[in-house]
Amino acid sequence: MRQKVLTYAAPIAVALAAVPFVLPPYQTILLSYGLIMAIAALGFNLLLGYTGLLSFGHSAYFGVGAYAAAFLVKYAGITSIEAFLLGGLIASALVSAIFGFICVRHTRIFFSILALALSQVLWSLALKLFWVTGGTDGLRVPTPTLLGGLVQTTGDKLVFLSRTYYYLVLVVFGISVAVMWLIVHSPFGKALQAIRDNETRAEFVGVEVRKYRWIAFLVSGVFTGLAGTLWVPLNGLTTPDVLYWPFSGEIVFLTVLGGFRTFSGPIVGAVAFNYLKSYAVGLTVYWQFLLGVVLVVLVLALPSGIVGTLSQLRGRLARSAWHEPA
């Protein structure tokens, strides 16, 4: 397996590292957004693809990660990315632990709706407590410092974001992929897949179903919160929109678009969706309509997602090559 991973991962890692030297800053920043959403999608897919739980409330953890960084700036005057990441991880872990404890007592549509409802509670709090959260105006987050202040922006924000910050995102993305890969291939990951396939039998082989679902929810929320924390300095501002349910829908959609039955599907889906959305916005004021049409066509044409369809095609090609007469 190690050979297989290195065959695929090494060239992709090299290509991603070369991006700032090959692509213009705007494209690099766009890719940063894609990689950040990929971290959120990886976390989300631990629940959907590996545990069989569809959450319509993952905007909550993304938003908590983003607001945690914004609160550190506003109330503690801290602009260190390390502090942002630590704060985001702690805040999203706390919120997902509490929300998860409530949600995993249910499954199927009841789980989905409960997750959605809880995320909407946070959204309404962010709107109503405007003296704390900035309301609809949101909270600004300046360009952060790195390595405890050793690395700072030299004035050109675009260069900082497309170089230094891109590499930070890339490193966190790489660590996130490695950690999630380890989790889904661990005995714990196998237990989650067993719960997804057959909850009753999982219980009868000694897997404590509710507890394992809760841990999966917690890990999933932390990954999504981490993505929110990384996203906010890139965006420069967080508003209640990142806590609102359509943002949860985007996370669901990009995961399904890439293929939730594969490990790499959500990553590909996140990057692809991010490009699609950005170009649709640039093309027309009716971008939501255009994006909707494109996405409906993609889902109808690729029901198992981009990666799932590619795997099927590769399988068919391999089989036809096998049966071809010499």
Added chain:
Amino acid sequence: MNLLETRQLKKYFGDTHAVDGVDFSVRQGEVLALIGANGAGKTTLVNVISGLLRPDGGTIRFQAVDVTHQSIHDRIKAGIARSFQLVNLFDQLTCLDNVALTVFAREGKTQRLMTLAERDRPVLDEALELLRQFGLEPKARMTAAGLAQGERKLLDVAVAYALRPRLLFLDEPTSGVSTREKAPIMDIITSIVRSGKVTAVIIEHDMDVVFTYSDRIVVMHEGKILADGTPEEIRRNEQVTTTLLGTSAPR
């Protein structure tokens, strides 16, 4: 010596008395067959003993300890395992993973998030050995969904057996398989169970299977125990032959 004893065990579904004051015992080391017509209460009795359903009355003692109100997990730890009437597997996992997961769970290793499952050689070797015993080693890398019905039944039992139980309930281990396949499946299961000194309770409708492979037979009828005895005693029991087997005794 009795491994398991129930006293006045009851499970009601509204007006239906599925299990109605059952005194049931299983002796250490035996292969016991639990038989009865559809709706007699056999599966409900096993569901209550294994912890899937809560009883409405009575007690369950396993190895002289009251387990009536214990969780499924505590009963598994105590040594009670089961397979299911309808095959219950992890269909998208490979056969190896189905068994390995059970070994991981038994060893308390499923809480490990940061170790690769495939690196745990002792667990994988044990899972492969179990698959070999059940004749499924060649299918180790195949998903459970891809197996034939007879193989799925064997894997279902292998998963339960991987828990190293002291008492194993097998709910219709040959249902849905062809007549030709039944004997080989039962040969494998009973030889493994007997060689592993595991006490087994088999729920079965096929009387040839019941009378060939069991040491003792308990007959249930309308939620109660109708008869309890050796295969020869049950064969000669007129009440059983008229209510359950028809007028003619099995061959």
